[in-house]
Each structure stands twice: as structure tokens, then as C-alpha cells.
Amino acid sequence: MEEFLRRLLSARSVGTAAQAAVDTVRTALGVDISWSGVITDGVLTMAAHSGLRTSRMPATWRLPLGEGIGGRVAAEGRALAVRDYRHDPRRAPVMKSLIDEEGMRGALCAPLVHGPEVLGVLYAADRRARDWAPDDFHLVTGLARDTGSAIHRICEVEAASRRSAQDRRLALDARRGLLVATEVAAAMVRSDDLGAGLGVLAHTLGMPVELAGPSGEPLVGQPGADPEEPVRFEVDLGDEPMGRLRVRGGRDLNPTERDLLGTTSEIVALHLLRQRAALRSELRVYAEFLDDLFEGRIDDRPGLQARAALLGIDLRVPRHVVCLGVHTAGPGEGRFIGPQTLDRVERAMHSRYPKAVVVPRSGDVLVLLPPGTEDSRQVHRSLQELVRVRPGTPDTLAAGFGRLCTDVDEYIDSYAEASLALDLARRRAAPGEVLSPRDLGLYGLLVRSSTRQTMESMVGRALGPVLAADADGGPEYVKTLRTYLTNDRHLERTAAALHIHPNTVRYRLARAQELLEVNLRDPDDRFLLELALRVQAALEHG
Known part of the structure; x- marks a missing residue:
């Protein structure tokens, strides 16, 4: 770059x-x-x-x-x-x-x-x-x-060079602007520090320049700048946006200065994109390590601990595994955590736990809490504050956390519990729920007594025909069954949730019962079917 x-x-x-x-x-x-x-x-x-x-x-x-x-x-x-x-x-x-x-x-x-x-x-x-x-x-x-x-x-x-002497002065200003923009870019590239580039720009303008977050909070600026001075210029950085470039001071900017800021704002946005790409590359390394840790690929335990140490993680100290995701209020389609919410979660988590590992994973956020968070009640309170519903936030959240890991082998179970707890919490009617291992009940017993392979086998035996039909382009039997049972077998509410006619629901349920050879009026059949659906959803989430 x-x-x-x-x-x-x-x-x-x-x-x-x-x-x-x-x-x-x-x-x-x-x-x-x-x-x-x-x-x-x-x-x-x-x-x-x-x-x-x-x-x-x-x-x-x-x-x-x-x-x-x-x-x-x-x-x-x-x-x-x-x-x-x-x-x-x-x-x-x-x-x-x-x-x-x-x-x-x-x-x-x-x-x-x-x-x-x-x-x-x-x-x-x-x-x-x-x-x-x-x-x-x-x-x-x-x-x-x-x-x-x-x-x-x-x-x-080029146009200015063909005009009068007055226009040539504009061209000179433009060239000076290019030189300043070059100095801003060079300062950021040399030091990999956004503040160095903003310092060059502030010196040129004789006015404080700062970078604010997407929601307006100051992130990078000049020491001693007065935050009460009026904002004379502000522009979003990037399409999302990633932040805002802001100039404060006691005077208005002239057109040449505004043009300069327009150019440098694009350079700052490109620098932020480069930093984001580097961060995502680092997160991929974290994600690969966590895949091995949570999937039980730990034949080389010293090698895994060495990789953890390189990432700044000591697996010998106790930690909780936490999963955070968007609240869905039922069996509807899941949503990924958006960039603004991810930024808020990262800042809030690192503010309380500076050494926490925060990694986006499968549309949710996974956290390894640092040493010193052994008290599960304190963890529960901290997570409740994090997912508390706030006006104006784009995503409402839910969370689940697993048992305290005192050994490498326990991370598999802790992640399974956290993943299932999140899946259950995000389906509650109200957002902002946090569930722990003690809230999992029968599902927790299943997680603790089964491997992923045995759970997948159980789901296959219970739901195989409808899963196969859905995979072949069938009419969403699994989603229909899950919505029907979640709505306490109420036909009209199920139809409304799925945006289809009640007769379509009747047909799908009848056909699903034929394929599975079950009777939804039988309590035992319903229990086993709902258990399989819950486990299948948790496996998909994990």
C-alpha cells in the first residue's frame, strides 16, 4: 500500500x-x-x-x-x-x-x-x-x-494550469495539498501510527484533528486539544463507516483546506482498511488455534500449548469460554453480529478484562476470559451488563458461558456448554439473556455425556429423512417442526411466524410425521423430536 x-x-x-x-x-x-x-x-x-x-x-x-x-x-x-x-x-x-x-x-x-x-x-x-x-x-x-x-x-x-494567474494559484494550492497528503500517508506508513499522520495534518491546518469512532466517541487526537472547541469539519471514513475524521478550532476552513481534508480522509480510510486486514489475518490464526482446541485436536499437547503461548494465552490457568450472538426470539434465521456491535463488544470486554481473547466466529463472538474470572456469578453479572438492551444499538444480544476450564481437555466441554447456552438464550422471548451451565438442564447432561459424533448420530437417527428432504429442496420440514413446537403446537401462530398459510403448515406436519414415523400427539415422540431439534440447532451453531 x-x-x-x-x-x-x-x-x-x-x-x-x-x-x-x-x-x-x-x-x-x-x-x-x-x-x-x-x-x-x-x-x-x-x-x-x-x-x-x-x-x-x-x-x-x-x-x-x-x-x-x-x-x-x-x-x-x-x-x-x-x-x-x-x-x-x-x-x-x-x-x-x-x-x-x-x-x-x-x-x-x-x-x-x-x-x-x-x-x-x-x-x-x-x-x-x-x-x-x-x-x-x-x-x-x-x-x-x-x-x-x-x-x-x-x-x-491540468485545468488550472491553462487558466489565468489567479487560477494558477489554485493549482499551486492543489499541489501543496498533494504534498501534504503525501506527508500524511508517509508518516502513517513509516510508523504504522494513525496519530502521526493526523499530527502532520493538524500542524498544516494549525487546528486539532481527531479520529472518532462510528458512534462519535474520540479515539485518536492531539494531546492537549480542547474537546469543547466547535467542530469545523467532519467526514465519515469508508462505506460502513469505520470512523470519522474531525477538525476542531476557532475558525472556518477555506475551500483548499476542505479539499485537502477530503483527500486525506480517503488516505486515512485506506490505512484503517489495511489495519483491519492485518487484524483479520491475526484473527484467522486465533480461529485456527481455537478450532483445534474446541474440536479436541490436541494429540500434540505441548505443541498446542506452545501455539497458545505465542498468542499470549496460558492454558495452564483457569478460564471460562463465552459465546455471544444476536438475539433471534425463536427458531427464525440467525443473524451475524454487525461491525458496530462487534466493535462495542470488543471495547466493553477489553475494558473490563484487558487480557480477554475476543474472536469473531461463525457470525457470533467467542471470548476466552482471562485468569481471575473464576467466580461464575461475577462472570454472569458482567455478561448481563454487556448484553443489556440499550436504545439505538443495531443488534440485541444474548450470551452463554461454559464451565471453568482447569485443564486443556475441559475446553471442549466448556465450549459445547457455552454454544448450547447461547443457542437457548438467543431463542428466549426477551433479549439480553445470559445462560450458564446450570441453566442447561437435560441439554447440559447431554453435552457432558456425549461426544459431537454421538450427538450427530442421534440427530441423524431422529431427523434423517426430513434433513435429507430439506437438502433436496424440500419445503423446510425442520424449520416448520421447530417453529410448530416452539409455538406450543399452535397452528395459526406457526403459520404467521413462517409467513405461510395454515393449510401449508398442516401438509408439512403431516408429511414430516410420515417421513419420521412419529405422532406429534404422542408426548414421548414430541419430547424426542424436540430434543433432536435442539441438539441439531446447537450443532449447527457450533
């Missing part, structure tokens, strides 16, 4: 800036092809490319706005992805032969933007079908946004 910023900020032509983005996309994503188009008179024309096999495509590629994938991106100002061009009806017929000649299949396209203005598009393409990850979208849209800002400024500089 440092090389990209240097090339981008030193570019003096649209083609040079576009080539910097094209080369960076191809290297960062490992794609076969990358190219960039700019808008001229309502048509996209190629400005830079890398990885093309033929000379025909760069010579003849012309795409009117609104046509094909790139034309739609340019017209709508939002990124689009294609898993396989061969089966995508959106591609423009006039481009079909060029695409097929290059053998392109998977593609990701983002707009080159400056504020609300779309200046062109940035493509990443593979010669194989590809499912694009959210990180791919963030990277390409961030690069495209930075490149759009650079192209806008290059065009301003």
Missing part, C-alpha cells in the same frame, strides 16, 4: 494514476487481469490495464454508461461483482466477444469517485469463476476511491 500511495500521489496524469491502481489491485487480490476506464462524453474508455492477452480489448473497449457491468457501476456509483461472466445476463452484448476472447469469468468492478461524482471504474478479473469476499470489496472500493480523488485533483491541476 505504501508503494501505491507514493505512485498515486506523485502521478501527474490520469493514465499514471489509473495504472497505479490497476497494478495494485492485481497484486493485492492475486487476480489475472485488472484494468481501469474513465468516463469521456458518457462512454467508458480504457485508461490503464494489466494482464490482458490481446491488444484488441484495450484498443476497442468502449462501454456506454448504464450498459454491462462497468456501465452500471459508472451510472449507479456502486460496486458490483460477477461470479461467472458466462452465466451473467448483465454483460453488454457488444463486449461479449472481447470478454470471451480474454477468457474472463469472475469480475469485481468499483467506481472511481470523488464525492458524488463518478469519474470511471476499476476492474479486477479472473479467468475462473470466483466468489468475491467482503474484504475484496473493501480493498477495491478503497483503491478506487483514492484513485478517483487523485484523478479529480490531476484534472483540476
Whole structure:
């Protein structure tokens, strides 16, 4: 990213800036092809490319706005992805032969933007079908946004150089802005410290500059800055957003300074994306370690303890396993914890337990509490405060925690208990529930007396025919049974929860009973069926 910023900020032509983005996309994503188009008179024309096999495509590629994938991106100002061009009806017929000649299949396209203005598009393409990850979208849209800002400024500089002396002064201001932006980027890259870059910007403006969180709380700023000074400039960083760049002071900013802040805000956003990518890479290492720990892959106990030590975890000291997730109030589809809620959970957990390990996992959050949290009642109170319903929060939460682990072998059972406790807590009518091992009852006995394989075998014996039917595109027998039993066998409430007609519920229940050879009026059959459904849900959650 440092090389990209240097090339981008030193570019003096649209083609040079576009080539910097094209080369960076191809290297960062490992794609076969990358190219960039700019808008001229309502048509996209190629400005830079890398990885093309033929000379025909760069010579003849012309795409009117609104046509094909790139034309739609340019017209709508939002990124689009294609898993396989061969089966995508959106591609423009006039481009079909060029695409097929290059053998392109998977593609990701983002707009080159400056504020609300779309200046062109940035493509990443593979010669194989590809499912694009959210990180791919963030990277390409961030690069495209930075490149759009650079192209806008290059065009301003070129236009200003053709105007009067007064206009040339504007060009000089723009060049100075580019130099300042370069210094900001270099300071952050050299020190890997966002505060260093904000310090350069604050010195240039003569005004305090701070980074605030998505909800507005100050995160990074200058020592001694007065938080009561009025905010003169504020802009969101990134699409989510990841934070806000804020300037305080006793005067208004001039247009040149606002333009400078617009450019540097994109650089700061790219730096935050880079930090996030590094954090996610670190979290993947944690996730792989936890998979081995919780799935019982501990044949090499010294090796596992050595890996834990490298991650700052001492498995010899007692810990609780905690699972947190979004409250669903019934058997409906689960939801992933969103970025803002994840940030809130991490900050709250680290505020109370600085050495806690907090890792996103399967859409939920998994926590290894540090030593000193042996009192399960205190753990319960802390988690209740964390998941307490607060006005304005995007997600309502539930939590479960497992037994205290005093030996490596106990982490398997503690995680199984925490996972099942979360599954039960998130289905309670009211959000904010926290369940412990003592709340699991019969389900806890099942977890403690069974391996995952035996539980999967039990589920297979009890639900096999309907699971197979659902897998073959059947009418959601498992979901219907679970909703019916959760609603105390009330037909109309079940139909309303599933958004289907009561007669459809009757048919599904009758067919499920035939497949399973059970009678839902029989208490023993109902008990075994509900137990299997609960265990199956807990296994899926884990």
C-alpha cells in the first residue's frame, strides 16, 4: 500500500494514476487481469490495464454508461461483482466477444469517485469463476476511491494550469495539498501510527484533528486539544463507516483546506482498511488455534500449548469460554453480529478484562476470559451488563458461558456448554439473556455425556429423512417442526411466524410425521423430536 500511495500521489496524469491502481489491485487480490476506464462524453474508455492477452480489448473497449457491468457501476456509483461472466445476463452484448476472447469469468468492478461524482471504474478479473469476499470489496472500493480523488485533483491541476494567474494559484494550492497528503500517508506508513499522520495534518491546518469512532466517541487526537472547541469539519471514513475524521478550532476552513481534508480522509480510510486486514489475518490464526482446541485436536499437547503461548494465552490457568450472538426470539434465521456491535463488544470486554481473547466466529463472538474470572456469578453479572438492551444499538444480544476450564481437555466441554447456552438464550422471548451451565438442564447432561459424533448420530437417527428432504429442496420440514413446537403446537401462530398459510403448515406436519414415523400427539415422540431439534440447532451453531 505504501508503494501505491507514493505512485498515486506523485502521478501527474490520469493514465499514471489509473495504472497505479490497476497494478495494485492485481497484486493485492492475486487476480489475472485488472484494468481501469474513465468516463469521456458518457462512454467508458480504457485508461490503464494489466494482464490482458490481446491488444484488441484495450484498443476497442468502449462501454456506454448504464450498459454491462462497468456501465452500471459508472451510472449507479456502486460496486458490483460477477461470479461467472458466462452465466451473467448483465454483460453488454457488444463486449461479449472481447470478454470471451480474454477468457474472463469472475469480475469485481468499483467506481472511481470523488464525492458524488463518478469519474470511471476499476476492474479486477479472473479467468475462473470466483466468489468475491467482503474484504475484496473493501480493498477495491478503497483503491478506487483514492484513485478517483487523485484523478479529480490531476484534472483540476491540468485545468488550472491553462487558466489565468489567479487560477494558477489554485493549482499551486492543489499541489501543496498533494504534498501534504503525501506527508500524511508517509508518516502513517513509516510508523504504522494513525496519530502521526493526523499530527502532520493538524500542524498544516494549525487546528486539532481527531479520529472518532462510528458512534462519535474520540479515539485518536492531539494531546492537549480542547474537546469543547466547535467542530469545523467532519467526514465519515469508508462505506460502513469505520470512523470519522474531525477538525476542531476557532475558525472556518477555506475551500483548499476542505479539499485537502477530503483527500486525506480517503488516505486515512485506506490505512484503517489495511489495519483491519492485518487484524483479520491475526484473527484467522486465533480461529485456527481455537478450532483445534474446541474440536479436541490436541494429540500434540505441548505443541498446542506452545501455539497458545505465542498468542499470549496460558492454558495452564483457569478460564471460562463465552459465546455471544444476536438475539433471534425463536427458531427464525440467525443473524451475524454487525461491525458496530462487534466493535462495542470488543471495547466493553477489553475494558473490563484487558487480557480477554475476543474472536469473531461463525457470525457470533467467542471470548476466552482471562485468569481471575473464576467466580461464575461475577462472570454472569458482567455478561448481563454487556448484553443489556440499550436504545439505538443495531443488534440485541444474548450470551452463554461454559464451565471453568482447569485443564486443556475441559475446553471442549466448556465450549459445547457455552454454544448450547447461547443457542437457548438467543431463542428466549426477551433479549439480553445470559445462560450458564446450570441453566442447561437435560441439554447440559447431554453435552457432558456425549461426544459431537454421538450427538450427530442421534440427530441423524431422529431427523434423517426430513434433513435429507430439506437438502433436496424440500419445503423446510425442520424449520416448520421447530417453529410448530416452539409455538406450543399452535397452528395459526406457526403459520404467521413462517409467513405461510395454515393449510401449508398442516401438509408439512403431516408429511414430516410420515417421513419420521412419529405422532406429534404422542408426548414421548414430541419430547424426542424436540430434543433432536435442539441438539441439531446447537450443532449447527457450533
